[in-house]
Amino acid sequence: MAMRDNPILRVTAKILFAPIIVFGLYVQFHGDYGPGGGFQAGVIIAAAFILHALIFGLEAGRRLVPGWANLAMLAGGVIVYGAVGVAGMMLDGLFLDYNVLSYDASKGQHYGIILVEFGVGLTVTGVMLALFHAFAGFAEAHYRPGAAGGAAGGAAGGADDGEGV
Amino acid sequence: MAGLLTNLLLLALLVFILVLVIRTRKLFPVVVLAGAYSLVSAAMFVNLDAVDVAFTEAAVGAGISTVLFLAAMAYLPGAEKEPPEARGVMHILPALVICIVAGMLLVVAAIELPPVGDPTAPPHVHVAPRYLEESGSFLHIPNVVTTVLASYRGFDTFGETVVVFTAGLGVLVLLAGKTRTAWRRRDQDADSSGVQGHGDA
Known part of the structure; x- marks a missing residue:
């Protein structure tokens, strides 16, 4: 992993990591008032962790967000979304009826939308991180030069590109 | 009027990038160009006052997709295969007819x-x-x-979230399965003959 040894990339990644996450949270929870929402926020937050993994290596990325955390986010988002819907049914409303979530229908809609968007954000973050880890991990297992079974002969001429990822 | 002109300019830029993508044989520039394509699309959506769509296009199309394509590119050779020699007009005639007919149908619908x-x-x-x-x-x-x-449209978005979840799970199952079989086969290779470097990719 040559990228870890480049001081410019390393320092830039360290400086950018937290602001990207803060921006993602802003997009997530400010979606009611400006452009944005769960889908975009999920991608932005995942981008911060992917940047970290790109610069400091996949191992460091996996230590930061282990595989079970990815899967938990993946499933947790759908569960949160569904739970909001079921909560509406429990409170004598319909599935995904936010009006009954609070004493005031307008407030209930606010709660419902924020929770649902949070679920979407969780799932999207989980999926993006899981995909990146899966692809990059697959490359690392199969294409590291010198590793057993790696760099598959002439068929994969560009296999060295895998090192950058 | 200015908005229309900007859109036409961006559209021309999109076509230009598209032609570059088709003509480029190396994969790395193609991935970067695809990111540029998304970015120009995002600019077009902003021009059409669809800020949320533009945001998604910029984040997903130009950002994450590019990174995922780069990660996936690690399994591929660096360049596309050379195209076969031109085999005359009869060879491309069916594709040409389908393109023109489908394009004309779209124009009529538009x-x-x-x-x-x-x-x-x-x-x-x-x-x-x-x-x-x-x-x-x-x-x-x-x-x-x-x-x-x-x-x-909360119901639709619930469906979308489940689709994203399912898609992610599907890729994980596919890649994890492949890794596991590859590992098992590698172990067998090591056990039986000690010969390394089978070329599955």
């Missing part, structure tokens, strides 16, 4: 569409006025896109 921003267009007179009205006065949420997405 003529029927109401102009962009026409307030009397069917989608703008059905439920949209109620959403626009209620979102501000009843829900007190200024971004109508969010209320439509998460509340009025």
Whole structure:
């Protein structure tokens, strides 16, 4: 992993990591008032962790967000979304009826939308991180030069590109 | 008028990038060009006042997709295969006919569409006025896109989230399965003969 040894990339990644996450949270929870929402926020937050993994290596990325955390986010988002819907049914409303979530229908809609968007954000973050880890991990297992079974002969001429990822 | 000109310019830029993508044989430039394509599309959506869509396009199309493509590129050779020698007009005739017919059908369908921003267009007179009205006065949420997405069309978004979940799970199952079989086969290779370097990719 040559990228870890480049001081410019390393320092830039360290400086950018937290602001990207803060921006993602802003997009997530400010979606009611400006452009944005769960889908975009999920991608932005995942981008911060992917940047970290790109610069400091996949191992460091996996230590930061282990595989079970990815899967938990993946499933947790759908569960949160569904739970909001079921909560509406429990409170004598319909599935995904936010009006009954609070004493005031307008407030209930606010709660419902924020929770649902949070679920979407969780799932999207989980999926993006899981995909990146899966692809990059697959490359690392199969294409590291010198590793057993790696760099598959002439068929994969560009296999060295895998090192950058 | 200025908006229309900007859009035409961006559209021309899109076509230009597309031609570059088709003509480039190396994969790395193609991935970067695809990111540029998304970025130009995002600029076009901003110009059409679809800020949320533009945001998604910039984040997903230009950002994450590029990174995922780069990660996937690690399994591929660096360049496409050379195209076969030109085999005369008969070879491309069927594709040409299909393209022209499909394109003409699209153009004919597009003529029927109401102009962009026409307030009397069917989608703008059905439920949209109620959403626009209620979102501000009843829900007190200024971004109508969010209320439509998460509340009025909450069921659809639930479906979308499940689709994202399923897609992610599917890729994980595929890649994890491949890794496991590859590992097992590698172990068998090591056990049986000690010969390394089978070329599955």
